[in-house]
Amino acid sequence: MKITRRDWLGLGLGAGAAALGGRWSALSAADVVSSGPLNMAVIPSSGEKVPAVGLGTVDFQGDPDKDDLTPLRQTLEVFHRLGGRLLDTSPNYGNSENVLGRLLADLSIRNDMFMATKVDRENRAEGEERMEGSFRRLGGAIELMQVHNLRGADVQLPALVEWKKEGRFKYIGITTHRESQHQEIEGYMRRYPLDFVQVNYSLADRAAAERILPLAQDQGIAVLVNRPFGKGGLFGVVRGQPLPDWAADIDASSWGQVFLKYVMGHPAATLPIPGTSKPHHAEDNAGALYGRLPDMALRQEMERWLDNLK
Ligand SMILES: NC(=O)c1ccc[n+]([C@@H]2O[C@H](COP(=O)([O-])OP(=O)(O)OC[C@H]3O[C@@H](n4cnc5c(N)ncnc54)[C@H](OP(=O)(O)O)[C@@H]3O)[C@@H](O)[C@H]2O)c1
DSSP, X not given: OOOOHHHHHHSOHHHHHHHTTTOGGGOOHHHHHTTSOBOEEEOTTTOOEEESOOEEOTTOOSOTTTSXXXXXXXXXXXXXXXXXXXXXXXXXSTTXXXXXHHHHHHTTOGGGOEEEEEEOOSSHHHHHHHHHHHHXXXXXXXXXXXXXXXTTHHHHHHHHHHHHHXXXXXXXXXXXXXXXXXXXXXXXXXXXXXXXXXXXXBTTBOGGGTTHHHHHHHHTOEEEEXXXXXXXXXXXXXXXXXXXXXXXXXXXXXXXXXXXXXXXXXXXXXXXXXXXXXXXXXXXXXXXXXXXXXXXXXXXXXXXXXHHHO
């Protein structure tokens, strides 16, 4: 059974299950993906394509042996079923890596995923130990290893370059969520052979577009975007506002999809990693994997619209 994109966009998961005779759980990702083109991000250093909305897992918390992790399992399941593949985590996010490793194994989808995690130690041996721990906890391949918030970057990046050469990861990168680190990030983008940079960027927080995103384009570095909802704050800014008419021009049926498509429409390889631990939000965000993206003119209109609201 195939679902058309119109069906997918028009039906919430619950409504979809009812309309399709409760068959959602029987559908494979391939059924949904084959229903229409998926928005993909191209990684410039390799040409590999990745579904262009990821999932941030800072709130994937709990004890897999004691706690009921059903909502987290459902969040991952929905994200995967609707075509999402890239997961962003860190050993600094409580036990997110453990939880992910366990749930992905339970769902038998570990090998489908593009896993991004991080390291942040000042000392090389401690960094290597930390990365070995991530491999153990995540129980499978790590595609992207990033230096978290630039901590220990000059020590860790040479190690990451070596581990990449040895085939332990496909890609290496650096992260920040603070504008105050953007200048330093630029320096690392010029000095090291990075595949990815991860920065804060959203409709309300556009500083990265001044220098980081253009530099990423010039250097052929893919961009993961954290805080695409301003840590959730953007929803408060638009509370009570109906979607403007232009949302239909980009096939966006929610504010979450508007915010994600604004990021995805930037000509740098921008792949947002919205954080959620709720299945209905993962479903909403996966909607941005489908349909049209804004061009530069519409992105500017979106910015003017938000600026007038403030
Ligand atoms: N320096 C770094 O490396 C760094 C720093 C910050 C973040 N990150 C990464 O980036 C990811 C995203 O950043 P973030 O989680 O801080 O901020 P964010 O993605 O901008 O916002 C997350 C917030 O938005 C809410 N939300 C998600 N989807 C929604 C939807 N469709 N409708 C309404 N609310 C929605 C979430 O609540 P619910 O949970 O209730 O859905 C959560 O409160 C993190 O998870 C992490 O992986 C990395």
